[in-house]
Every structure is written in C-alpha cells, then in structure tokens.
Amino acid sequence: MKLKLCMLSTALACAGLASAQTGHLPEVTIEGPRDASIGSADSASEGAAERESYQSRPKLRPGDIVEAVPGVVATQHSGDGKGNQYFLRGFNLDHGTDFAITVDGMPVNMPSHGHGQGFADLNFLIPELVSGVRYRKGPYALDNGDFSLAGSASMDYFSALDKPFGELTLGGNGYRRALLAGSRTQDDRTWLAALELMHNDGPWVRPEDLKKVNAVLRYSQGTSQRGWRITGMAYDSDWSSTDQIPMRAVDSGALPRFGTLDPTDGGSTRRVSLSGQWFESGPNGSTEISAYAIDYSFDLFSDFTYFLSNPVQGDQFEQTDRRRIHGAQATHRMPNRVAGLDGLLSIGASWRGDRVGEVGLYLTESRNRYATVREDSVSQDLLSVFAQQLVNFNSRWRAYAGLRGDSMRYRVSGHEPVFGAVNSGKGNDTLISPKAGLAWTFSPTSEFYANAGTGFHSNDVRGATITLDPQTGLPAERVPALVQGRGAELGWRFAPSAETTFTLALWRLNIDSELVYIGDAGATEAGRASTRRGIEAALRWKPAGNWRVELEGAVSHARFKGQAPAGEGNYIDNAVETVLAAGVTWTEGPWTATARLRHMGARALDTLNTERSKPSTLVNAGIRYAISRDVSLGLDIFNLTNRKSNDIEYFYASCTAEEVAGGCNGGAGFDDRHVHPMEPRTARLSLKVSF
Template identity: 70%
Template structure:
C-alpha cells in the first residue's frame, strides 16, 4: 500500500464524515455546505449530499419539500400545512417520519411518544433559504445513527453567515403571502445572523386554510476553520384550518368537490422554541464535536377521519395534544490510528435525549370542544446511546469499517384519565445492541463497489409498552416492546469518472421484527407481523456544462409481511410505496436561474390483500429567478404545471357521513378509498431586494 501521511488520512476521513455529520459553524464552511460522497471516501452507495444550488433553486410548495433533495424520498400532505408532511421512502409509508430520522442544525426533528404519531417530524419551522446543506444516509449501517433511522437519515444545516442581507416578498394563488428578511454581520471571527419569516395562506380548499405562521432565527458564531462554536435560538408558531381526506364516493356522487371538507372545524396550532449550541475542534490529532439543545414544544390537532361512524350524534372529531420539553447532548471524537500496521480512523461518541412530556392526550371533541377524555398521560423518557466505529484501509483498493452501537431507553408513564389511567401507567426500560459493518472496493479510479449491513431500531410510543386496557373499549390490550428491531443490508456501485458526473445503484433489503406501532388516532396499540422489504435505487448527477445540471432518481421496492396471514388478510404491507421517479433540470447562467422538476409516485396496495390500489401521482413544478440588477431579483414558481388531478395521499377504510346516517345506509361503516387531493396549478411571484 502506498504510504500516506497522517494528514492525508485525516483529510479522507473528514471528507467522508462530512456527508452525514453537521458542518462546523464557521461562515466559510457553512457557505460551502457538506461535500458529496465520492470514490475513495464514501462508505456506501446510498449516502450523499445534495448540491446547494440545485435544492435551493428547486420550487417548494411547503418547507418540508426540501427533504425531497434526498433521492427516493417523497413528501406529501394529507391535512393542513401546519401539520407534518407525509413521507415515503424505501418501501415505507413513513407516516410522519417513524423510520426516517431528521435533524436541523444538530437538533432532532422526530418526536417519540407524540400525540399524533410516533416519530412525528414537523419541518414547518424550517426556513429553506437558510439551509446550507442537505446530507443523507440510507439504511441502518452506521454507528452514529440511532432512533428512527432504519430507512435512512437526513441532516439539514443552517448558514452561519449570508452573502448579504435581504428582504423577500412573495405573493401567490389562493391568498398566499410571505415576507422573509434575513442578514448577518461579521466582525473578525464573530458573526451574528438573524432571520424573520411571516406566512399566510388559504390554499385551494373550499374552507380556507387561514394559515398564519411566524418564524425567527438568531445565531451567534465565533472561531476559525479549526476551532469554534455557535449558539442558535429559534422560535416558530402557526395555526391553521385543515381539510382532511374525504371518501371518494362523496366526490363521485357530486355531494362534495375535490377540495371540499366534511368538517370545517378541523385544524390545529403548533409552536416550537429552541436554544442550541455546538463546539468543534480540529487538529492533526483528530476532530471533536459537542452539541447540546433544549426545545419547548406545544401541539394541538383536531381531526376527523370517519365523520359519523362511531358517534352518529356528535361525530368522530378528536383532539390530539402534545406538551413537552426536550433536552439533549451529544459528543463525538474521530482520530487517525493504526490496526495491525494498517492505517485507519476510530470514531466514537455518546448521545442523550430526554423528553419531558407534561401532556400527551387524546380527546373526543365536537367543533373543537372536548366531550370526553380517551387518554391523558404524563410521560418521561430518556434514550442513552454510545457507539464506536473503526475504519481500516487494507490497501489502495480495499477499505472497511465495523461499528457497534448500544442504546438504553428508560421510560415512565403516568396515566391521568380517571377510568383506565392508573391501569395503563407504568415504567420500564429496554436495551439494544446494534452491530454495523461495511466494505468498499475500488475497481478503477472511476468505479467503486460497496457492501453494507447492520442492525437498527425505531422506538415505539412508550404508552404502548405500559398499556393493559384499550381505553376505547375497556378490553385487554397487548403491550409492545419499547424498541422495535430491524436489520438491513445493501450492495452498491458508484461510477464517478470526474467531478461532474456521478451514478449510483444500490440493491437493498430490510427486515423488521414487527410492524407494531401505537396508534395515536385510537389511543391503543396495533401489534403487527414482521415484514421484509427489498428494492433497487439508482441516481444520476450530471453537470452537463457550467450552466446546466441534470438530476435523476429512480426507486423500486417490494414490501411484504412474513408468515401465514390471518384469515381475511394478505401479506401486502398496505400503503407501502412501490415506485418513485424524480427528475430535474437546473439552469444557472448570468442573471437567470431556472429549475424544472418532475416527481412520480407510483400506485401501491391500500389493503393487505392488494385488492384496492392507489392511483399514480405525477407532479411537475417550475421555478425561475431573474436578477434585474445587483439589488433586485424577481421570481416565479408554478406548482403542478400540467394541472394534474392526482392525490397526495390515499387510504382505504370504513367511514360514514352525516347524510348516510340520515339515510340509514351506514351499517358498520362503508369501506372506501379516502383521498386528499394534491393542489391544482398555482403560481407564486416573488421580489427579493439585496442590500
């Protein structure tokens, strides 16, 4: 093997770790954003970093759409814009994020034991213009990735310095309006950055959404490229009226339009405040990073998915609440070393997250007024984690790593609902050890192959780990493990003849011990069978010339339950995405920036027998910017350019409308597909003034 200096090994190591680790807080590093994975430094075929110019130019209907910069990810919505997106990836309907871990500026986004659903990942507090980098990893193959990362993980970094202060006003269809002002000021190695965002939107719905959102960010950073720290404060608040999914039959009959609502009082409020800090030190002896954060979070959501099925008099609306404080810290260290005379690098760290949930509740309501308490719990849970990963370079062509992660979850549930609260209370713990490994082989300077494997997990709602009685029926309920295990493997190839062209292909498989989840909409648990998922993904990143970039992603997957199905059921994992295709062209030349993106979400089974399938969904968005002069930039975004009438989400279940109650046709409910349409063609115009 060629003799490489200690400093060169550090450069290789830091380049690869930058793909998933957050960049240092320094202005010059944040402006560049994370480096993409490359031959010689990548650890798998399915890790990478999105090009900042591309994901910033891409039109975004909602803040969470930025996560579609991760190949194979689809972000939709089945309710109001103040609620978390619905995510799809690798054969998962991830609901609101249960198996896809997200971080913003080092802070976790996913919420365990959430009032609406486990792993709830609400990105509506995000200000997309402040995002300096989007890096991602897929699969449970890396020791520093923990809860909610079975399918993958994404890290979104914020700038610490901006090129110039600016103010931008955006006006659009459906009474959309947005004002954003941001700027930074640096004196020597000290930088202040601030941003304020105000948003209003009614949407295309017959019942106006009346979204009102306010955002603010303030950051102070200090240091050099080798040592520094940053402290960041964020505040977010929104309220909205939601149009939830409706039965297809009421649209087909003409009783309701595609954009109509069966309950005009659905909607909610959400707020999030946070304070975080990070410190780093880089030297020839290694790199150390320390992060800490505190988050205050409040959430109220009123939903109605079955209308008058369960309560023909008052209706089936319910309220879900979440009041919590989140605290956390993590520290990591990476240093070069030698194993049996071979060069390598050792990474290790520790993580802690503590959620103090003062109220996580479920209530029956009528027009947002509480009628009865289904669950009201006070929950405390702590997840402690340690990990280590050893990278070894065997020779010029071969390198590999092994890792080990340990997690301990402690939890305490205090039920406060007067009938069953005490019976569903309790405390406990769960532990898990997860091995990881990977191997890379450089066939030629332009071709590299990867083999990765590892175990991982997602935590379950801990109320499901202490439950004994179903609060809806009073019948005995099955408990679930607090940590649900999974294991996966991947075989990949990367072709990279130069810096302008990268192609990857990955064959992957993932096995879950159980699809068990706590169902927040019902206040009880649903034990499920184990499942197997497998698929193939391909990506193309091509910088055709200085002005033109082409991005293409395609993913096929298959998801099935294992074993013999119960009577009346099949082995299809319902709502598991089977096909995703995304393609985009970005043009940046002189005063012009333009981006055209197509996203296709294929049909999927809506029941376990595959007797009902969703329709396909194809969306085309266009964005363009023109710099009139050094101060003024004008912009136009057109969403759903082709005017398609697709659906953002489809479900299949039983419901009953008020008219059906009066007609006496409900019975035990009418099974039907329930849809939430994607928004029709709309446009937004913007004017940005740079000072």
C-alpha cells in the same frame, strides 16, 4: 407574550444587521457539506444534495426540501401547518417513524407523540438558510439511531450570509410570505438573524387561514478548525385543515374535490429551541460536542370517519402534546494504527430526554371536548454509546466495523380517571446494534460497497405500559419499547468526472415487527414481522457549464412475513413501490430556470392488494431573473400540468352525515377510498432585494 417578544427582537436584529453591513468586513466563506465521493464514502446510498439544486427548485412547503434525498416523497394529508407525510424504501413513513431528520444538530422526530410515533414537523424550517442536506439510507451508519431504519436527513443552517436580504412572495389563494435575513461578521465573530411571516388559504373550500411566524438568531465564533456557535429558534403557527374525504361523496357530486366534511378541523404548533455546538479539528483528530433544549406544544383537531363511531356528535377528536426536550451528543474521531494499518477510530455518546407534561386524545365536537380517551404524562430517556473502527487495507480496499448500544428508560402516568391508573407504568429496554461495511476502489472513477447492520425504531411507550384498550375496555397487547431491524446493501458509485456521478444500490431490510401505537385511537396495533427489498439509482450530470440534470429511480417490494391471518394478505398497506424523479436546471447570465418532475406509482391500500392507489405525477417549474446584483424576480408554478392526482390515499370505512339516516350500512360504515387531493396549478411571484 415571550414568543412575540422573541420575534420582535429578532426582527430588530435583522434590521440592525442589514444596516451594519455597510462597513468593511472580512471575507466570509460559505460552504455546504461535500458529497460523498470515491475513496471516502461508506455506502452508495449516502451523499449530500447540491445546494444549487435544492435551493433553486420550487418548494410548496418547507418540508419539501427532504425530496433532495433521492427516493424520498413528501406529501400532505391535512393542513399545511401539520407535518408532512413521507415515503421511502417501501415505507409509508407516516410522519417520520423510520426516517430520522435533524436540523442544526437537533432531532426533529418526536417519540410518544400525540399524533403519531416519530412525528417530524419541518414547518419551522426556513429553506433559504439551509446550508446543506446530508443523507444516509439503511441502518449502516454508526451515529444514526432511533427512527433511521429507512434513512436519515441532516440539515444545517448557514452561520453567515454573503449579503443581508429581504424577500417578498405573493401567490394565489391568499399566499403571502415575507422573509428578512442578514448576518454581520467582525474578526472571527458572526451574528445571523432571520424573521419569516407567512399566510396561506390554499385552494380549499374552507380557507386554511395558515398564519406562521418564524425567527432565528445565531452567534458563531472561531475558525474552520476550532469554534462554537449558539442558535435560538422560535416558531408559531395556527391553521384550519381539510382532512381526507371519501371519493363516493366527490363522485356523486355531494362534495367538491377541495371540500370538507368538518370545517372545524385544524390545529396549532409552537416550538422554541436553544442549541449550541463546539468543534475542534487537527492532525490528532476532531471533536464535536452539541447540546439542545426545545419547548414544544401541539394541538390538532381531526375527523377521518365523520359520523361512523358517533352518529350524533360526530367523530372529531383532539390530539395534544406538551413537552420539553433536552439532549446532548459528543463524538471524537482520531487516526490510529491497527495491525500496522492506517485507520480511523470514531467514538461517541448521546442522550435525549423527553418530558411530556401532557399527551392526550379527546373526543370533540366543533373543537369542544366532551370525553377523554387518554391523558398521560410521559418521561423517557434514550442513552446511546457507539464506536467504530475504519481500516485502510491498501489504496483500494477499506472496511469499517462498529457497535452501537441504546438503552431507553420510560415512565407513563395516566390521568384519565377510568383507565389511566391501569395503563400507567414504567420500564426499560436495551438494544445492541452491530454495523459493518466494505469498500473496493476498482478504479479512480468506480467504487463498490457492501454494507450490513442492525438498527431500530422506538415505539410509543404508552403502548409498552398499556393494559386495557381505552376505547373498549378490553385487554390490550403490550409492545416492546424498541424494535430492531436488520439490513444489507450492495452498491456502486461511478464518477467519471467532476460533472457526473452515478450511484446504484440493491438493498434489503427485515423488521421484527411493524408494531405501532395508533394515536387516533389511543391503543396499540400489533403488526407482523416484515421484509422489504429494492433497487435505487441516481444520476447527477452537468452536461455543460450552464446545465444541471438529475435523474432518480427507486423500486421497492414490501411484504409481511409468515402466514397471513384469516381475511388478510401479506401486502403492507400504503408501502410505496415506485418513485421516479427528474430535474433540470439552466443558468444563463441573469436567468435561472428549473423544472422538477416527481412520479409516485400505484401502491396497495390493503393487505390483500384488492384496492390500489392511483399513481401521481407532479411537475413544478421556476424561473429567476437578476435585474441587478442586488435585485431579482422569481416565478414558481406548482403542478404545472394541473394534474388531478392525490397527495395521499387511504382505504377504510366511514359514514357521512347524509348516510346516518340510512343506518350507516348497519353501523359498519362504507369502505371507500379516502383522499387528500393534490393542490391545483398555482403560481407564486417573489421579489428579492439584497442590501
């Protein structure tokens, strides 16, 4: 009820802001983050995406906006209400384990989550409100902490819109979306509100029936030098999902390509947040302070092996997460002198506390629980401090060195009657992460970089206190709460004009252990140490005033280190190897057209590389026509070429209901490729009206 009242109040606020906008208001300047440039960038692999690029490109899901980060692929292997699957720099990042995402200063990744470590669900995002996408790759940035070994993306919302607007979008397969947003500015005070309603069935035989309600309300005050803002967000969704299916059933004709083996899979998510930021800048430095509180709940029913473990009731399971998150961060930057040289000192601290009232794994049949595997409450706090000194040796050379300290304390209380007590416990872990970089401005148009640093990702703390495997009762190996990685990078940035930027980066990353907590089984999996290396290139080019071209390429090599155990190899399964992307945008008078191609190459599906995924290529296109200054029409077409590619592929054993009668291959199941197909060609038509 509270959430519905919040949505209603936001809708009324939107309507009020739209009607109030008719009076005389001060000029509002709307800016996004500026891209890293020669003379200011710390590395070749950091930057800020152009707002015109990521706003104009078609987005099948809200989380697709992270593909504005060169080399990132966002896919889906279940219902659209579930978080995306991410790939970057030789990682299958699952739902965000080594890719840190923040929105409006709030972390999106969830540690010790019911579905997977670092779960990053961006479905609460309203893409039209995003004012900027900043990104960094590798563990070289001082203020990037947990989950940022491969990279990070930071997104902010506008504090003011040029005009209130309403947008209605209709598409195939029952897609309907309505968005109402507006702002009002008086003197130095601004109110902004937005309300989004959405429904989608998708192409699936079992309709997805996704229902989403989303709201934002923000108040900001001040100038560009000193000000503050407070933001409330509320999000609620419910859906049915089609999980990955075995190719043997599709190839035999027993199952349609968009069919399901368990029509009761699905889930729901609720997220309510309140955040605030205060900033001040001047000749003596700048200070930023932020704080947030998030209330979150999650339920997910999945079935990946069908009848392999339980031939009678099936293998469906439920994962739950109920938590409250509180956090704060403060940074201060001030110019100084070091040995007579100009410099910039940055210091900061942050704290995040997660209070998870219930994180559970249950065996279910048609969404009805019949057994508890794990049910815990978790409390964990991460306290971080960091400092960095930048020194300008002269007009061509500069360098930075920084040190970051992270300390985690955690407690796990098990409530499952058999193994809950023995798998409970508490502990702490601490890491020190040095970081350094050197930049050489070869010419006004060319700059070279060298970066090195250590970073980390946390493990699910249930794996740090576990004693017995809850599925088998056998002794289980504990994992460290924090796992360190070490990376290095050489890069080049070439900007011959304001219309052209080219970046090139050679990178390497070593991780002490690929230890992970398997949320689907309630136990830990002790992975081996690994090494990754690769090369990335990105081009941003405006050949003419009405054309914009983007080209991106990334090649990665990922392997486990050391001697492989018997029967295994050194390939890291599902580690992305090749990503290519190209985009073009054309604007002429009232017309805007865009096309985007994304190619993800084949990758190993097992450690021996005997099974490999098929490459996937996706082309999306969109066109906009401004009927007048206040009315525009848009058409987006997804999977323009109607390729029968897959969003995700896995290789493992399963058993269908029809195979139970034959004994499921002696109970071992059938090893097979399991896929979640890419959605077929579909179109969405939108009407946008500004007030």
